[in-house]
Amino acid sequence: MASCMTESFKVHSCAHKRIHDKNDFEVEPTEKQRITMLSDKPVRKSNKENSMCNVTIKTKESHSENHKKHEKKAPKQEKAKHEFLDKLYEMMIKDGFMKARDRNEKVVEFSYPEELKQKIDFDLGSKTSDEKILSLCQDIIKYSVKVAHPRFFNQLYGGLDEYSLGGCWLTETMNASLYTYEVSPVFSLMERVVIDKMLGKIGFEDGxxxxxxxxxxxxxxxxxxxxxxxxxxVKKKGIKGxxxxxxxxxxxxxxxxxxxxxxxxxxxxxxxxxxxxxxxxxxxxxxxxxxxxxxxxxxxxxxxxxxxxxxxxxxxxxxxxxxxxxxxxxxxxxxxxxxxxxxxxxxxxxxxxxxxxxxxxxxxxxxxxxxxxxxxxxxxxxxxxxxxxxxxxxxxxLFQQDKFYDVSYDTGDKSIQCGRKNDVLKLWIMWKNKGDEGFERDIDNQFECAKYLAQLVQEREGFELMLEPQCTNVCFYYIPKRLRGLERTPEWWNEISKVGPKVKEGMMKAGSMMVGYQPDGDFVNFFRMIISNLDTVKSDMDFVVDEIDRLGKDL
Missing domain, CATH: 3.40.640.10 (Type I PLP-dependent aspartate aminotransferase-like (Major domain))
Structure with missing residues (x-):
């Protein structure tokens, strides 16, 4: 499919061949250099072919024998114990995952900043015991917002899929940085598969x-x-050029x-x-x-x-x-x-x-x-x-061009970063579990929940829908009993603008749910309800209107 841009600039595709200036920055090759690059196909040499200049490449067996020869006998040690990690894992599963997704639990245990400073020891200095650190971890979970909760509707993210969470834990365990294949072989291949999959969904055939x-x-x-x-x-001359x-x-x-x-x-x-x-x-x-x-x-x-x-x-x-x-x-x-x-x-x-x-x-x-x-x-x-x-x-x-493997998998120079976190595994493992059909079902459910909430808002006394939802954002006003049926003067709108902040304060202190509010242009504060949790169902939409009505009807 044709691009919106015409070919005013041609990107050469030979990633393994680069032209440098005197400062070692890559520059646009000359026509002669481009022709040479396009016609010169790289030849990947085997280890055997690389054993030139009398250099011997050791086999796996010779390396193993050499290692045994020079290995120092390590002192006998008891089997390693990981009591801290074991206990923290149990805590994360029970309180950080299971309870955080339970509709009978609070979305947040709210405390004002000065109060929270008293409840959690944030100071650093002397060594802290495992027991104390685990206690602090328990407090961290207790006083953090449970974004995995099915009634967290505050931002454009939320929920917690167990397979993707597992991917997160494995990501941190491997601690990979994705700049070269040699330090991150598995995730370099994984990135390419996920990127190709998503390029296909967009319709970028060779992007x-x-x-x-x-x-x-x-x-x-x-x-x-x-x-x-x-x-x-601009890369060399800057914006003045x-x-x-x-x-x-x-x-x-x-x-x-x-x-x-x-x-x-x-x-x-x-x-x-x-x-x-x-x-x-x-x-x-x-x-x-x-x-x-x-x-x-x-x-x-x-x-x-x-x-x-x-x-x-x-x-x-x-x-x-x-x-x-x-x-x-x-x-x-x-x-x-x-x-x-x-x-x-x-x-x-x-x-x-x-x-x-x-x-x-x-x-x-x-x-x-x-x-x-x-x-x-x-x-x-x-x-x-x-x-x-x-x-x-x-x-x-990092990016030597004479490596013994296909250097097109060394993707680090595409990025403005050097070290780059592995963000692909949690997506890949979640996609493996759900498949295309599972993701489609989840996306459809979120849109359907948004439509259902819009219908509730239109039917419920005291609620007023601002516009039909196009995505899973549902924007609406709530009008307390004392303001219903009155002329909509500037003073009336000023009173309406106070409803969102007060209802939000009520739901935060109760821990019942989290829904955002905001003004926009000429619109005074209104509720902006976001559905992005894959566990959210239509009964949660019923809860939203009931809870806002409970908190706001007597304002």
């Missing part, structure tokens, strides 16, 4: 991707590779787009907000208008961000129409699907992202709608080789 520490960083990657794609000289570029995004987009533009030195004045309709979707006509205005002012448009599932309303921008405009003006199109990307796993709801295969890049957070534990985020691009071209520094102590 690339990178696990990133969160959706905000993934969006920043997209901003950066898009700039490099159009202006590869390229035109005054600008980016476009919906006024309801995630704030990370603004952070990214500021972080990259472009300046917030060069991020242009596009108007949205009543449902929070970007208006394509206003996008084109803003592009033409920017060009008339002497700016150089280069990037458009479309959101698939906005943070507040859960809106899906019209990707296909935005892609038409990006193609018309030769602009990079990014889709921020951090929240709504999981809909691609559902045949019923994947049409919400119609046209996503036309984008140049996409952010997708499995730790949101897919229920994978934090953090698990990826940035995808259909331009293979671009991540490495943009970010590589060619550290010779």
């Amino acid at each position: 690339d991707a990178m696990f990133c520490p969160g959706g905000s960083i993934s969006n920043m990657y997209a901003l950066n590779i898009a700039r490099y794609f159009k202006y590869p000289e 390229i035109p005054d570029i600008c980016a476009f995004t919906s006024e309801k987009c995630h704030y990370s787009i603004g952070k990214g533009v500021a972080f990259m030195g472009m300046g917030l004045d060069n991020l242009i907000n596009v108007k949205t309709d009543a449902n929070g979707k970007m208006i394509p006509e206003d996008l084109e208008k803003k592009i033409l205005e920017a060009k008339a002012e002497g700016k150089t448009p280069y990037f458009v961000n479309a959101t698939a599932g906005t943070t507040v309303f859960g809106a899906f921008d019209p990707i296909d129409e935005i892609a038409d405009i990006c193609q018309k003006y030769n602009l990079w199109m990014h889709v921020d699907g951090a929240w709504g990307g999981g809909a691609l796993l559902s045949k019923t709801y994947s049409p919400l992202l119609k046209g996503v295969e036309r984008a140049d890049s996409m952010t997708w957070n499995p730790h949101k709608l897919m229920g994978v534990p934090q953090q698990c985020s990826l940035v995808f691009t259909k331009h293979k080789g671009l991540l490495e071209q943009c970010h590589s520094a060619n550290a010779s102590y």
Whole structure:
């Protein structure tokens, strides 16, 4: 499928061949060098062929014999005991996992900051006994928010799948860093399988991707590779060596787009907000208008961000129409699907992202709608080789090109990080357990729960739905008895704005559930209910309206 960008810059695909400048930074090869690279296929030499210059490569048997010869006899020791880990494991299973998912338990045992400082000994200094540390761990569980609880609806994540949790524990045990195959062989292969699977779901036939520490960083990657794609000289010359570029995004987009533009030195004045309709979707006509205005002012448009599932309303921008405009003006199109990307796993709801295969890049957070534990985020691009071209520094102590294995599995130079945590195992093991069908069932259930809650809100006295849910965000007002039926004056709205904070205080102190509230534009505080826990069912939606009514009716 064609990209929104025309071929103004060609990325060479030979990852094993690199051209360096005098500072050892990778630079765009000359035409002659590119032709040479494309025609020169690497030859992987066997260990036998590498035994040149009279160097003998020891076999497994000779190494073993040599090791035995020089091995010092270790003193006899008693069988190792792991009493601390055994007891902590039991505690995590019982209180951190089982009780945390029990609807009869509290979502939170709330304490004010100064109170909590008295309840938990946070100070560091002298050595602490195992017994005391285990007691502290018990308190940590007690006073932490139970995000695994089926009635935690506060953020765009929640729940706790046991297979994925097992993957988290195994991840920490292995303590791998994914920059080279030699130190992380299993997870390097695992990443490639998961990335290829998700690329297929997006529709990027021959793309690339990178696990990133969160959706905000993934969006920043997209901003950066898009700039490099159009202006590869920026890597060496910096922003002063390229035109005054600008980016476009919906006024309801995630704030990370603004952070990214500021972080990259472009300046917030060069991020242009596009108007949205009543449902929070970007208006394509206003996008084109803003592009033409920017060009008339002497700016150089280069990037458009479309959101698939906005943070507040859960809106899906019209990707296909935005892609038409990006193609018309030769602009990079990014889709921020951090929240709504999981809909691609559902045949019923994947049409919400119609046209996503036309984008140049996409952010997708499995730790949101897919229920994978934090953090698990990826940035995808259909331009293979671009991540490495943009970010590589060619550290010779890590990325030697004469290694004895296929160095295309050394993915560290695609990233701005050096050490990179293994975020793939918890996703892979969860996918192994659920299969495609299980994930589709879970995604469909979350959408159905959101629709059911919207129906309850419309039918229940005192509740008022703001708009029909597009994702699993349900936004609504609650009107206490004393304010029902009154004229909606500015004073009335001022009173309504106080309802959300008071009801939230009540549910937090009771520990019954957690639902967020917020203002947005001209809207005063309203409830923003998020369904992202795979264990949530429709009866939990009944509980939500009952609990808000109980806490708010007499305000």
